[in-house]
Amino acid sequence: MRNDTPILVKKITALSLITILMVGFFWAFTEMPKGSSVNVNNRVSRLYILKNVKAATKSLNSGNFFAKGMKPLRSDVPYSPITFGKSANLEDGAANVVTSIVVDYRGFDTLGEVTVLFLAATGVAMLFFGKRKKNIIKAQASLIMSVGTRIAYAVILLFGIYIFVHGHLTPGGGFPGGAVIASGVLGLFLGNDHYESNHLGLKLFESLSGMAFVIIGLTGLFSVNSFLANFLPTGVIGDLYSAGFIALIYIAIGMKVGAELSAVVDSMIVDTEEEWS
Amino acid sequence: MMQEFLQNYVYLIGSMSLIGIGLYITLTDENIFKIIVGLNIIESGTNLFMVAIAWYPKAVMPIYTLTNKLSINGKVIAADPLPQSLVLTAIVIGLGTTALALTIGIKIFEKYGTLDVRKIKEAGR
Amino acid sequence: MIIYIAALVVAVVITTALIAVFSKKLLSSIIAMGLVSLGVSGLFFFLQAPDVAITEAAIGAGLSTAIFVIALKKVKKGESEDEE
Structure with missing residues (x-):
């Protein structure tokens, strides 16, 4: 044939x-x-x-x-010139224009993309469902490796949080911040033979941050009459406490993406045994 | 002359070459993982293309800083931020779909014992 | 001046993608794909898109390659068990 x-x-x-x-x-x-x-x-x-x-x-x-x-x-269209550190009460206070588009002007689009990512992560976890065994990397990590990855994990976590908290001022934001955190978790898996992550905790964390995103959007709907509208004052452009709700949403996205990608790495690296089928 | 040609075409040539190379892998190779590698290369090429049509010579980055002004006398001098923001989210979605595809590939391997597309097709008959 | 460096990077990226096509081993093909992502992230930096450059470097060159290698390791483990 x-x-x-x-x-x-x-x-x-x-x-x-x-x-x-x-x-x-x-x-x-x-x-x-x-x-x-x-x-x-x-x-x-x-x-x-x-x-x-x-x-x-x-x-x-x-x-x-x-x-x-x-x-x-x-x-x-009339406009007012914008100077960094002086202009106040703009309609969108983020100094990073890409962030202002991703979160504010086209925030609904971002909500959809986060949903797609959630579905992909759920699919990976569902296909690898089963009794969990050890992780597949049997590298016999040395003491230096296992201690070093733990110290590096703290620094990497801090760097990821820095990236997504400063998303409206500097290049970066929730998506790369979450990816950086997930690579820290990957380092933990590679460096420690018997490392086990809290799978349920990751899922819970992810769902809660996703709900925070929607709740912030609904707050905009009920207070300013539009879903994902800015309901906080936008301060002076360039301050850390500026840009209203953009920092809040990017923190939610960063935590969600970090937990999601960590869960993907965790599902792929841990060997499972099917109990059903 | 040379510089003008490069400014006009180098990124377009690069992105189109990446898309072509990725298409070649997906059309000819028989390993499932290799096909996913090809899809990833196509994705890189598409992202490069979308960012390249946002750029022009002497553009500045679209971020307000102390020394970086995005408009002079009402004339915008920054690169176009809209394609950049689309690409920013597309990259993350690409990782999610790649992970899902790899998972399905692993499951296919567990069922058929091979990653070769032709052998899987034969075994399915 | 910077456009010449960008042209050089484009040439390197295309060469690496060709290596990804024609290499026999799957692992070297995956590593070449990671290098393509790294070069493209450098090009994003030349194109005045630092946001996209950071994201591509963290995801395309880092996590994506790692996930590929993990999946390959899972498959290779099954293959060696079959041979034994």
Whole structure:
């Protein structure tokens, strides 16, 4: 019953397909924004950078754009210049514009992506369900290794927390912070032969941080009339206590992602034995 | 001249090459893990492409600091933050889906005893 | 000036991806994939996206490679048991 195509034919077909695809892509490059012709002033990101989305929405709703013969868009929207450390009470106080988009302007999108991550982690845990045995790395770790990973774990945990608490000021945020914490947990597994993580605790922690995200969103819904709206004052841009609820949500995301990825590492590294099937 | 060509095309060429190489692996290789490696390389290429169309020469990073001003007289001089924020979350989702795919690969190995796609297909008949 | 360094990094990344294609051993292919992620994270830094660079370096080059190696180890353990 074996009627597979020979490998050489398969490779030649794949190469020709990819060549056609690449020719199409490079042909399309003539129409795409080249490096030297990108103009952010024509894009919607101008509103995010200058933090005047509310002004744009207001003038769009009042019909001013088209009534006065204005060119519909972004460069006509009034804005106030922003200086680091001085401007106060902006509509979004985060100094890191990427963070302000991820958490504030497009926060609902982030909630969906966190849900996808939760489903992936649950799937991994479900497929490896069973009686838990020892972890599969039998490296016979030495004393230096096992003590060193524990000391390094404390430092790595602190660094991860630093990254997600300062997410609105410096590059970083909840997602890389959680990943850094998970790599610390991976180090613990590699360095200690008999290390066992608290699986139930990880799941509980993760669910609680996910619920915190939704509860913060619902607070915005009931106090400002919009889901995931900012309900706290945005202070001076550049302070640690600024940007309203962004720091709170990024702390929740950081804890959730850290617990989730740690649970994934834990499920994959611990050998299980199926009790059912 | 050379510099202008590089500024226009180098990142696009790099990302498209990564996508092509990843596609080649996924189409021709027969090991399940190798196919997942190819998918990861495609993902890297796509992320690079999305960040590359946000950049232009002499752009500054989109973070307000003491010395970094993002606009001069109403003209924005920063890189586009919107594709960057999309890529930021896409990377994390990529790790989750990769872990799920690897888990399913391990389960397939436990059932059939091999990672070769052709042998699995034969055993399934 | 920095564009020339970026072109060099792009060349290195493409070479590493080709190594990932043509290497016979699965482990070296996985390590090459991690190096591709590392090079791409450097390119993100040249593209003025430090957020994405940090995330890619922590996840793509670190955790993703580690999870691949763990999965490979699980499979290799089963293979050696079968042979014995």
